[in-house]
Amino acid sequence: MKRLITLLVSTLLLAGLLTGCGETTAAPSAEGNQSSSKPAKTIKWKMVTTWPKNFPGLGTGAENLANKINTLSNNRLHVKVYGAGELVPALEIFDAVSRGTAQMGHGAAYYWKGKNPTFQFFSTVPFGLTAQEMNGWLYNGGGLELWQEAYSKHNLIPMPAGNMGVQMGGWFNKEIKGIDDLKGLKMRIPGLGGEVLNRAGGTPVNLPGGELFTAMQSGTIDATEWVGPYNDLAFGFHKVAKYYYYPGWHEPGTALEAIINKEALEALPKDLQAIVLEACKLANHEMLAEYTARNNDALQTLITKHKVQIRRFPDDVLSKLRSISDEVVKELAGKDAFSQKVFDSYSSYREKVLSWSEYSERAYLNVRADNK
Numbered sequence: 001m002k003r004l005i006t007l008l009v010s011t012l013l014l015a016g017l018l019t020g021c022g023e024t025t026a027a028p029s030a031e032g033n034q035s036s037s038k039p040a041k042t043i044k045w046k047m048v049t050t051w052p053k054n055f056p057g058l059g060t061g062a063e064n065l066a067n068k069i070n071t072l073s074n075n076r077l078h079v080k081v082y083g084a085g086e087l088v089p090a091l092e093i094f095d096a097v098s099r100g101t102a103q104m105g106h107g108a109a110y111y112w113k114g115k116n117p118t119f120q121f122f123s124t125v126p127f128g129l130t131a132q133e134m135n136g137w138l139y140n141g142g143g144l145e146l147w148q149e150a151y152s153k154h155n156l157i158p159m160p161a162g163n164m165g166v167q168m169g170g171w172f173n174k175e176i177k178g179i180d181d182l183k184g185l186k187m188r189i190p191g192l193g194g195e196v197l198n199r200a201g202g203t204p205v206n207l208p209g210g211e212l213f214t215a216m217q218s219g220t221i222d223a224t225e226w227v228g229p230y231n232d233l234a235f236g237f238h239k240v241a242k243y244y245y246y247p248g249w250h251e252p253g254t255a256l257e258a259i260i261n262k263e264a265l266e267a268l269p270k271d272l273q274a275i276v277l278e279a280c281k282l283a284n285h286e287m288l289a290e291y292t293a294r295n296n297d298a299l300q301t302l303i304t305k306h307k308v309q310i311r312r313f314p315d316d317v318l319s320k321l322r323s324i325s326d327e328v329v330k331e332l333a334g335k336d337a338f339s340q341k342v343f344d345s346y347s348s349y350r351e352k353v354l355s356w357s358e359y360s361e362r363a364y365l366n367v368r369a370d371n372k
């Protein structure tokens, strides 16, 4: 955290130094009592999101990002957040920011697989990277450059802006004892996980979070995954489903995204551009910390207060899903040259990080579990 703040401060200082000479008097002085100085001019941005307004963790994560930009810029740039459906429907934010209806958006890349299936690598891959590993690939392993290249055709700049860690496997009203229990199952599961369910004989459905409770209650869908205890408790899925399965094989560390309209960003002074991009990094870091803390209490509430029955997917089901996932991901790579480039980057990083994780995270977690 300290390193992030130091980086942010130094970036801002550098941006200020580089652009300082050309700044107009509209900008507040860097000296004196900045907190009470009123900026002469405020640039107003809209941020549209795929989440309900202020939904715990996700909607509040988007608010957190907007607040950071507003505070760090001393309100020279003011971002206002719109929940799903307020300005545009949840699954139309990509197009809205692309065409400039809003300057920013907050969502997840796998929602846009209809535009290009390769985008899904930038959110999550079944049996793929954890949150920590994903951040490594994006920031330091070439992932973000590829993501920015992928979105540039759509006039967008993506930034990682949140992660929830390993998700839960979802809510079911029947037990999953073998792979055949997935046959005919109509389940809300986005991204590549949805394609895996499809090949296992189920019917994947892509619905925004805000519609899931009603869809479960009315029987439009038989099962749903959402996120994990913190978010699932907030939606009340324990009222409409009996069994809560783990692990979230389909979403081991989904990167959420901030999408920024390219022209809107480039029209900002350099220091405000830096604030927008660095605020995304802070928001990304803070969301993971929040989920790591909040999921624990919510899980206990689900088990002790709501008597939710927790189930683990059987090993043979996970093993079958794993082999289907490998097929699905490889096919995606063969689609075109760019998809192959993304797949190669992701796969070579994944191979190396899995090897290191054996000696680090996994070895440590095993030892800790054995010596409670």
Ligand code: CA
Residues within 6 Å of the ligand: 167, 225, 226, 227, 251
């Ligand atoms: Ca999910």
